Amino acid sequence: MEHRNANESSLVTVVINGETRQAMTEPRTLLAYFIRENLGMTGTHVGCDTTSCGACTVLMDGVPVKSCTVLAVQADHHALMTVEGLESIGGLHPLQQAFWDNHGLQCGFCTPGMLMTSTALLRDHPEPTETEVRHAISGNLCRCTGYVNIVKAIVNASQKMASEPAEV
Amino acid sequence: MFPSAFSYVAPNTLDETYELLEQYGDDAKVLAGGQSLLPMMKLRLAAPGMLVDIGQVPHLATQHESPDALRIGALTRHAILDSKQFDRYPLLSQTAPWIADPLVRNRGTMGGSLAHADPAADWGATLLALKASVQLASHERQRLVALHDFFVDVYTTALEPQELLTEIIVPAPLADSLVFGHYFKLERKVGDFAVVGVAVTASLTDDGTVSEAGIGLAAMGSIPLAAKKAAALLIGHRLTPELIKEVAQVAAQEGDPQSDRRGSEEYKRSMVRVYVQRGLAQIHQEWQVANQSIA
Numbered sequence: 001m002e003h004r005n006a007n008e009s010s011l012v013t014v015v016i017n018g019e020t021r022q023a024m025t026e027p028r029t030l031l032a033y034f035i036r037e038n039l040g041m042t043g044t045h046v047g048c049d050t051t052s053c054g055a056c057t058v059l060m061d062g063v064p065v066k067s068c069t070v071l072a073v074q075a076d077h078h079a080l081m082t083v084e085g086l087e088s089i090g091g092l093h094p095l096q097q098a099f100w101d102n103h104g105l106q107c108g109f110c111t112p113g114m115l116m117t118s119t120a121l122l123r124d125h126p127e128p129t130e131t132e133v134r135h136a137i138s139g140n141l142c143r144c145t146g147y148v149n150i151v152k153a154i155v156n157a158s159q160k161m162a163s164e165p166a167e168v
Numbered sequence: 169m170f171p172s173a174f175s176y177v178a179p180n181t182l183d184e185t186y187e188l189l190e191q192y193g194d195d196a197k198v199l200a201g202g203q204s205l206l207p208m209m210k211l212r213l214a215a216p217g218m219l220v221d222i223g224q225v226p227h228l229a230t231q232h233e234s235p236d237a238l239r240i241g242a243l244t245r246h247a248i249l250d251s252k253q254f255d256r257y258p259l260l261s262q263t264a265p266w267i268a269d270p271l272v273r274n275r276g277t278m279g280g281s282l283a284h285a286d287p288a289a290d291w292g293a294t295l296l297a298l299k300a301s302v303q304l305a306s307h308e309r310q311r312l313v314a315l316h317d318f319f320v321d322v323y324t325t326a327l328e329p330q331e332l333l334t335e336i337i338v339p340a341p342l343a344d345s346l347v348f349g350h351y352f353k354l355e356r357k358v359g360d361f362a363v364v365g366v367a368v369t370a371s372l373t374d375d376g377t378v379s380e381a382g383i384g385l386a387a388m389g390s391i392p393l394a395a396k397k398a399a400a401l402l403i404g405h406r407l408t409p410e411l412i413k414e415v416a417q418v419a420a421q422e423g424d425p426q427s428d429r430r431g432s433e434e435y436k437r438s439m440v441r442v443y444v445q446r447g448l449a450q451i452h453q454e455w456q457v458a459n460q461s462i463a
Contacts, residue, residue, distance in 0.1 A: 001184055003177045005175050027173075028172070049169045065274050071199075073178075139270050
């Protein structure tokens with residue numbers, strides 16, 4: 001049985017974007033802060049910090065979750081994927097490219113969360129309708145775009161990924 | 169934001185969990201999906217000294233359907249009930265998509281939601297309409313508590329500090345009837361708490377007589393409520409427009425909603441009336457379609 005004392009740091013091990021990383025942290029550290037401050041990966045954003053905005057969305061064992069509302073110790077020995085994991089040697093992920101091409105961002109603060117949620121969506125539903133896209137991203141808030149270009153980008157990416165499966 | 173300091177323990181078995189709850193009592197809080205507890209801890213509305221994470225306890229996230237009931241493990245995430253259809257329990261998959269947002273549904277659990285006992289929670293209304301019970305377990309005893317007796321007050325349940333909610337038991341509908349269910353939620357924006365939530369379920373026999381019915385209300389009082397008087401009026405009758413109207417009016421008078429920034433008491437009652445009427449009318453229509461296709 002795993003036991004960690006209050007105010008004491010203990011080791012948390014995660015496989016993040018395929019790489020095993022470890023850091024010492026307190027039980028009360030939230031996953032978003034662990035990723036940003038302990039692991040130094042600042043692609044994951046903290047927006048509202050109240051489980052509303054979804055800017056902090058990461059994939060935990062493949063499932064999109066709000067990392068401001070998961071404890072780092074709960075992620076111990078779990079697999080994580082953040083926005084940093086999308087880009088490959090070949091360049092931007094088709095979703096990232098589609099956001100660029102379709103002006104799916106303005107200030108860009110919500111984008112990491114949007115990308116992670118839509119990554120999971122396209123994995124489970126490779127050809128979503130516009131309605132399905134809108135439902136899927138309903139836990140991710142954007143205060144700039146009005147969502148139109150984000151939805152366009154995700155639909156566009158799904159079409160590209162369907163026609164060029166080798167890139168995925 | 170971060171919570172007050174706490175110790176963290178992740179038991180591997182139910183026995184270990186019961187031992188910990190026994191040992192730490194009121195100072196311990198059970199962590200399931202954490203989608204209500206962690207936000208409350210971050211806002212320092214809750215500051216448990218010990219967090220017991222039951223995420224590694226096996227067999228708590230299963231669903232078993234038998235002829236007489238559906239047993240839902242407490243750690244069943246909302247998203248599971250969003251994607252999985254239980255044909256005899258249509259109200260469950262009607263309710264799940266209304267809970268918070270997809271990301272929260274990927275973490276939050278049915279047992280956690282019930283134990284949290286938010287009066288505006290969607291599962292409370294739906295499971296009351298379905299006359300569900302919860303299994304509460306500790307080292308000492310196992311007890312089955314009707315959901316009606318489980319909710320005590322705002323954020324307060326019949327759970328003793330040493331007890332764990334392990335399972336939700338939904339009784340099966342009558343075999344000779346067709347069962348229907350709808351959930352309505354008035355929310356200001358996606359993911360918000362309900363202004364009001366209304367769960368309506370009814371079983372109809374071959375000739376359209378209501379053999380079973382339930383109406384659950386969210387955010388209409390200090391606990392999730394069952395509109396019992398209204399539901400009782402339906403039993404043994406057909407869903408005529410007059411009856412539907414009467415039942416909706418009675419349902420709107422049950423509960424004790426407070427006027428707040430989400431709406432006035434009058435508005436909330438009116439919306440309950442509208443939703444009960446809409447739900448029953450839809451059920452009647454669906455029954456007609458189903459009956460025609462059988463005939």
